Amino acid sequence: MNEIGISTEEKIIFAAEKVFTEKGYAASRTRNIAEKAGINAALLNYYFRSKEKLFQKVMNRKALLLCENLLPIFTDENTSLKRKVEQIVDVYIDLLSENPNLPLFVIGEIQKNDFGFFNSFPLKEILGNSNIINQLKEIDSKINPLHFLMNLLSMCVFPFIAKPILTNFSLMNDTEFQTFVNQRKQLIPKWFEVNMVSK
Amino acid sequence: MNEIGISTEEKIIFAAEKVFTEKGYAASRTRNIAEKAGINAALLNYYFRSKEKLFQKVMNRKALLLCENLLPIFTDENTSLKRKVEQIVDVYIDLLSENPNLPLFVIGEIQKNDFGFFNSFPLKEILGNSNIINQLKEIDSKINPLHFLMNLLSMCVFPFIAKPILTNFSLMNDTEFQTFVNQRKQLIPKWFEVNMVSK
DNA sequence: GTCTATAGGCCGATAGAC
DNA sequence: GTCTATCGGCCTATAGAC
Numbered sequence A, B: 001m002n003e004i005g006i007s008t009e010e011k012i013i014f015a016a017e018k019v020f021t022e023k024g025y026a027a028s029r030t031r032n033i034a035e036k037a038g039i040n041a042a043l044l045n046y047y048f049r050s051k052e053k054l055f056q057k058v059m060n061r062k063a064l065l066l067c068e069n070l071l072p073i074f075t076d077e078n079t080s081l082k083r084k085v086e087q088i089v090d091v092y093i094d095l096l097s098e099n100p101n102l103p104l105f106v107i108g109e110i111q112k113n114d115f116g117f118f119n120s121f122p123l124k125e126i127l128g129n130s131n132i133i134n135q136l137k138e139i140d141s142k143i144n145p146l147h148f149l150m151n152l153l154s155m156c157v158f159p160f161i162a163k164p165i166l167t168n169f170s171l172m173n174d175t176e177f178q179t180f181v182n183q184r185k186q187l188i189p190k191w192f193e194v195n196m197v198s199k
Numbered sequence C: 001g002t003c004t005a006t007a008g009g010c011c012g013a014t015a016g017a018c
Numbered sequence D: 001g002t003c004t005a006t007c008g009g010c011c012t013a014t015a016g017a018c
Helices: A010-026 A032-035 A042-046 A053-075 A083-100 A102-110 A124-130 A131-139 A145-161 A163-168 A174-198 B008-027 B030-037 B043-046 B050-077 B080-096 B102-112 B125-130 B130-141 B143-160 B163-168 B172-196
Strands: none
Touching: A010 A032, A010 A042, A010 A053, A010 A102, A010 B008, A010 B030, A032 A042, A032 A053, A032 A083, A032 A102, A042 A053, A053 A083, A053 A102, A053 A131, A083 A131, A083 A145, A083 A174, A083 B050, A083 B163, A102 A124, A102 A145, A102 B008, A102 B125, A102 B163, A124 B008, A131 A145, A145 A163, A145 A174, A145 B143, A145 B172, A163 A174, A163 B102, A163 B143, A174 B143, A174 B172, B008 B030, B008 B043, B008 B050, B030 B043, B030 B050, B043 B050, B050 B102, B050 B130, B050 B172, B080 B102, B080 B172, B102 B143, B130 B143, B143 B163, B163 B172
């Protein structure tokens, strides 16, 4: 630990999170991460053995961030569907506001799946037994509940995925984007409820 | 032209489209593209001068594919909003079914924006003057019309972006995914209409 | 733990024969 | 046009001094 309480290992992880999430694994350079962390390139290998191991550490932290914030809401047996929707929208939009390129990073690396990193996580089981899926089935048993879940998540996540388009083509600046997604915290539960009630 | 009517140049472009859209620019290897095209690595440079120039060719074709299919629908002065929604959903889902990783590829590269490739396209002007934006404003002038456009596009595109999650975690196989998105062709216009009518 | 110096491999690009 | 052979550079990883 140094005087401001951040160990060298943490400095490297923070720098790696920034570089990896912005550029993706393939375009990231360990030299660049080391530079951002204020250390020598050799020290990075001393702590993490390889670029790939450092990447897995970062991806673990980011996947955990998503899971531990969202899955408890999905599986909660004691909240109504309406309340779950409000919670998901609120928690997710706040989370993504602080980590805007998290979705693009995680999904992009899942698609490439170079390291078989995601092969063991039991998402299917967790989701299949979750309370929210049963609640969605009750609304309309003829429609695959994943349609509704997809709609809800897409309305939350997609603006952050499309952010490069919005800002790069000057449709919004960063401040306007933040206002835009904050408005959606109120709007999405309304839209979603109408969808469900009217089937 | 060889006996099946595909020139060497086209063979390289097709191989490049496959490799670039699957792996992204940074992780793609010119040797791998040449191999897939059935030619020597040197020949790739003979036709396209560099990896970067080949990439720009591919990106141009992909961006064009999106624009020439969607923008005419957006700007059409002679169709109702309801009809536009039906057309967008239908055209877009068909287009993405044939090019499933197009959205992730295009948005991912826009975010990295290594070559300033997207700086000159006048999307803001085209969209700002488009008929669909005015039609959306008429429905509810108090809500930014981009909210509705975002919802519509997100419901079409997001499943394709999330496809790596669905298939990698065995929530669906490829056939089930195709059934899933085809169902959405009928469902999305219904959901969207309800949204708009009820504000 | 942290540094400098460098090994070793991969990749894009080119020279030059045919 | 198409190939083989190879250059030169960049990047990760390691050896070794302090």
